[in-house]
Amino acid sequence: MNIDVASYQPPADQTAWLGTDPIPAKAYYDPDYYELERQAIFMRTWLTIGHVCELLEPGSFIRRDLEFAKASILIVRGKDGVIRGFHNACTHRGTQLEGRGEGKANAFICPYHRWNFGLDGALRSAPDFERFYTTKENCALKPVSVDVCGGMIFVNLDPEPAQSLHEFLGEYIVERLETIPAAKATDFCEYTYEIDANWKLTYDNFQESYHLKFIHPRTGAASYTPENPFGYPENYGFHGVHRSQQFWPNYNPDVTTPVQQTVFPMLAGYATEKGLMPDPTNREYYAVFPGFFIFGSPTQHFSHVVYPISATRSRGVIRLYWVGDWETASDRFAREYCLAIAREVHVEDVNVIKAGQRGLNSGALEHIHFQALEGLCRHLYLVSNGIVEAYKAEQEAAGEAQ
Numbered sequence: 001m002n003i004d005v006a007s008y009q010p011p012a013d014q015t016a017w018l019g020t021d022p023i024p025a026k027a028y029y030d031p032d033y034y035e036l037e038r039q040a041i042f043m044r045t046w047l048t049i050g051h052v053c054e055l056l057e058p059g060s061f062i063r064r065d066l067e068f069a070k071a072s073i074l075i076v077r078g079k080d081g082v083i084r085g086f087h088n089a090c091t092h093r094g095t096q097l098e099g100r101g102e103g104k105a106n107a108f109i110c111p112y113h114r115w116n117f118g119l120d121g122a123l124r125s126a127p128d129f130e131r132f133y134t135t136k137e138n139c140a141l142k143p144v145s146v147d148v149c150g151g152m153i154f155v156n157l158d159p160e161p162a163q164s165l166h167e168f169l170g171e172y173i174v175e176r177l178e179t180i181p182a183a184k185a186t187d188f189c190e191y192t193y194e195i196d197a198n199w200k201l202t203y204d205n206f207q208e209s210y211h212l213k214f215i216h217p218r219t220g221a222a223s224y225t226p227e228n229p230f231g232y233p234e235n236y237g238f239h240g241v242h243r244s245q246q247f248w249p250n251y252n253p254d255v256t257t258p259v260q261q262t263v264f265p266m267l268a269g270y271a272t273e274k275g276l277m278p279d280p281t282n283r284e285y286y287a288v289f290p291g292f293f294i295f296g297s298p299t300q301h302f303s304h305v306v307y308p309i310s311a312t313r314s315r316g317v318i319r320l321y322w323v324g325d326w327e328t329a330s331d332r333f334a335r336e337y338c339l340a341i342a343r344e345v346h347v348e349d350v351n352v353i354k355a356g357q358r359g360l361n362s363g364a365l366e367h368i369h370f371q372a373l374e375g376l377c378r379h380l381y382l383v384s385n386g387i388v389e390a391y392k393a394e395q396e397a398a399g400e401a402q
């Protein structure tokens with residue numbers, strides 16, 4: 001997918017269909033609007049929560065706390081190999097069963113009165129259960145919908161999701177997630193952060209390259225060239241509620257450091273050698289609604305997911321996925337180096353995102369603006385707001401029917 005750099009034109013025409021209206025600023029700070037998003041989107045949409053390489057053996061589990069839902073979720077691989085999800089809440093009187101973030105278990109035993117739940121969520125035994133006025137069948141752990149695509153584990157807090165995971169992702173995203181190297185990941189590096197910023201404001205920062213030359217003049221300098229001084233992408237893709245973009249070739253030798261000139265070809269060579277990528281020049285980025293994106297690049301299998309905590313606070317999880325063991329010291333260095341630069345770049349972003357939120361919180365701005373090459377940000381707002389509007393109509397219709 002090599003492009004003719006000299007004749008490059010930014011793909012502004014590809015976002016024209018999204019319109020040009022200014023965007024209501026309230027959508028980025030208002031607690032009432034956030035509450036609608038929480039109900040309409042986060043409580044009933046498939047959300048990325050982990051990777052199958054975390055659940056290799058029967059009994060492996062991960063715990064994930066989703067603050068927006070006040071929920072703690074256990075994702076478990078059962079003895080039958082099936083991955084299931086449950087609320088981390090004992091059905092006796094609600095006590096959280098697992099305090100560990102991950103581990104292995106034969107059963108989940110409540111620390112309070114020792115109710116014992118199997119990996120399939122069934123209540124297996126409970127002391128003096130004869131004195132209760134219920135049955136064990138009634139006391140199974142509350143299930144959460146779980147499915148996997150391209151190694152990524154998704155959950156849906158709706159007990160009966162309107163769409164299957166594959167219907168939600170659509171053919172293009174499913175095919176891409178199943179093809180990129182992260183689908184075969186056996187390991188990852190991770191860091192998480194909390195930020196005083198709205199989830200869309202946070203996420204949008206990573207959907208546009210307009211800020212690169214101002215905020216990352218040193219760390220991002222390889223992302224833009226004289227032909228494309230803002231490092232705009234080669235093209236965009238819109239796939240229902242999801243998005244993609246093909247990044248500008250990130251190899252300006254004048255500003256790439258000697259370490260990068262060693263590490264990136266080494267990682268690309270590794271990916272080619274292991275047959276991880278049909279196309280080793282892939283630079284595509286996949287944005288999976290609402291708050292997840294992942295690079296298809298063979299050099300950095302970078303993913304980022306942003307979860308809301310409140311209207312103006314969010315939690316982000318950044319992961320670099322890796323395939324195969326860390327065979328040599330050079331492999332290890334290359335991977336650690338990639339995480340180190342990801343952190344370095346991210347630190348530069350965090351302060352401007354927080355400053356943006358502080359400016360919005362005053363309510364002084366009625367609108368914000370997206371230019372043509374911030375089309376992915378505009379798309380996220382339009383999709384989210386469309387779902388919020390549909391939810392409001394649904395609630396009104398339900399109210400009238402009563």
Ligand code: FES
Nearest residue numbers: 090092093110113
């Ligand atoms: S609350 Fe779990 S056994 Fe009592």
Ligand SMILES: [Fe+2]
Nearest residue numbers: 205215216349
């Ligand atoms: Fe940035």
